[in-house]
Amino acid sequence: MTGADANYWCRRALVDGAFGEQVRVRVVGGDVTEVSVGVPAEPDETVLGTVVPGFANAHSHAFHRTLRGRTHADGGDFWRWRRRMYDAATRLTPDGYRDLAEEVFTEMRDAGYTVVGEFHYIHHTPQGEPYPGHAMELALADAATSAGLRLVLLDTCYLRAGVGQPLGVEQLQFADADVHRWLERWHALRDTLAGSGRELVTVGAAIHSVRAVSPDDLAVIAEGLPDDVPLHAHVSEQPDEVTACLEAYGVTPVGLLSAHGLLSPRFSAVHATHLTDDDISLLGAAGATIVMCPTTEADLGDGIGPAPDLLAAGAHLAVGSDQHVVIDPWEEVGRLEFDQRLRLGRRGVFPPEVLWTAGTVGGHRSLGLAGDDGRSPGLQVGEPFDAVEVDTDTPRTRGADPWQLPLVARAADVTATIVGGRLTRPG
């Protein structure tokens, strides 16, 4: 019982895999306790229009927002962009990051995301000292609390620059002294946040990438991280990192993670753009989630990953806004489909229900917040009331089938977001 008590009535809502009309939603302690379709509104109910489940932003680096609209002047590639991103990181302080993250999280909330998975690796000072009292992590937790956005803080293990490469001076703020120190800090962080009363915040974990930790470190993480904690990693975003892994270890990044027992339903591979057939089979067989970040993957020239093959193999899909060139779940989910059309030369690669599932259920699953694997998208009794009211009569959305809204709506069509039963309106 962590959220609000409230009574809502929706003209239309997506409930357990079907759009229904005249939908009552009763909320106790932030959770849905009753969903009734086809009932009249009662005087004590807050009346809403079309309500859909809140989107999950399963991959975010909040501070990357500062680069939006500032890195396009002189060409370059992913790696040049990364140098700019490092410059931005060195300017962060806990107070500064709190304010910046609140702005970014508010943009997410107003766009229709109700939870963010923050892949967080700025946990040390630019000189490489841990911030006292988890100051950076609490700054992010406070930012999410102020913004009214659910947060899963994916504290990240980042120990080296690459295979056999020590950290560069600009990477000291990403790194614990070794993998054991990261695990210690991770447990202490979870204990600190669990007792802090920040009801919207939970803690997950991340391995930055197979560049950033050694195979031995992977084994320690597999052993030392509790089984029920969501674990994320950047995987095969750029061809160069796949090549480097093959050269060093004779296996792909997915193969390396698999060999160390890290692929499982609690694992999320972020991007997974450049995969072999074996990689796809391994991720599918493990029931892992793939967090696609379509707007980022376009911005950074990563390419278009094999999302339909991953789904067919048994993996789950989710989306993330990652570096925040765009913060718009509709555009992110829409691109999941449109990019595949460009890649495959045909329409309707994913049925609309699959897109809703990726944007909502899949992201919650990736962040350790989901119910059943196989459940349909929509409001459900027993889950938090995290939802979005979307205006279906704007110039963009007018006339669309509600199932097809992720292909036509945009952030500007969101008129309210509800997190744990609490409603906020944009602007």
Add this chain to the structure above:
Amino acid sequence: MTGADANYWCRRALVDGAFGEQVRVRVVGGDVTEVSVGVPAEPDETVLGTVVPGFANAHSHAFHRTLRGRTHADGGDFWRWRRRMYDAATRLTPDGYRDLAEEVFTEMRDAGYTVVGEFHYIHHTPQGEPYPGHAMELALADAATSAGLRLVLLDTCYLRAGVGQPLGVEQLQFADADVHRWLERWHALRDTLAGSGRELVTVGAAIHSVRAVSPDDLAVIAEGLPDDVPLHAHVSEQPDEVTACLEAYGVTPVGLLSAHGLLSPRFSAVHATHLTDDDISLLGAAGATIVMCPTTEADLGDGIGPAPDLLAAGAHLAVGSDQHVVIDPWEEVGRLEFDQRLRLGRRGVFPPEVLWTAGTVGGHRSLGLAGDDGRSPGLQVGEPFDAVEVDTDTPRTRGADPWQLPLVARAADVTATIVGGRLTRPG
């Protein structure tokens, strides 16, 4: 002298290739007569924020808007989508189309387009009779006039279903009896509109595609259409149409158009997705414009055309919203860059100035409204004052370099559109 007299003052404006601060714009009869940078506002001036040149939507089929958000349920391909589009066409009447087009043109205007090239082929009744008095064309002209959007009506020659294939019953409303009757009707239409006082409307021409007319027809059009009229054609959108053309004539669609003398600076190839190296050379050497329609090409699974190669060969670029799955010039222009990043695996394929040029100068050139080929994007003395005020302090745009706005802004960030000196605000 066809527009308004007005005095504006902009906090910032894109003027002849550079952003300036404190910009006075004097307008007489709709045209810019003075642009002064770095001057204080005077009491008789309407104060604006950040002002950029209006975008040109160089390819539109207004009625396709009715399909938005309604064709994604059951997969399929371009050709299946086309059958749905034909169904929508048969339901159009002049009165109905006037209302529909006004809504669509208003959406364009509010998104930041100031002119549309309407590729118009519904000029006959479903039974194949010409509408008396150019009723459909006047409906579109009236719709644009009411919406305050500049219109170049690209009346389209469409005579057969394919090589050796007569028109299907569902295509009768697209077709004149033969190419001569199309030319006659075209001249009569231009005379009618020229004398009608609809100041925002001009007439151009289009060949639907090399599917839809014979080589002999192409020769008649090259001979009979005045040299100064913009001429558009769908070119190589789908691999199948290239194959059919090669089988029938032994040349690609571009090769066929070239052989009949149709490639020139007044020619625009719409899509041009599936090109050979020779096609690229021919289009470039001719100084033709390529109208890319990125959101449509993604929606229909067309693929990503070789835009940088075309530009390097000497062709010009423009954008169009085509079937209107999206009406948003920022997103269309942004995708021109982002799609190339996905195709080529690197960032910064086009410098921002090239993107502005494609969205503004290139589109005007394609529609027969441009000044010099080589001119920079921005306001210019002697041209119509067609411009957009964009809010640079929204969650999306905050912090962006103004040059990079096409990569971050969206239609919802537009706060005013000015066409021929007349200002309207969305909503």
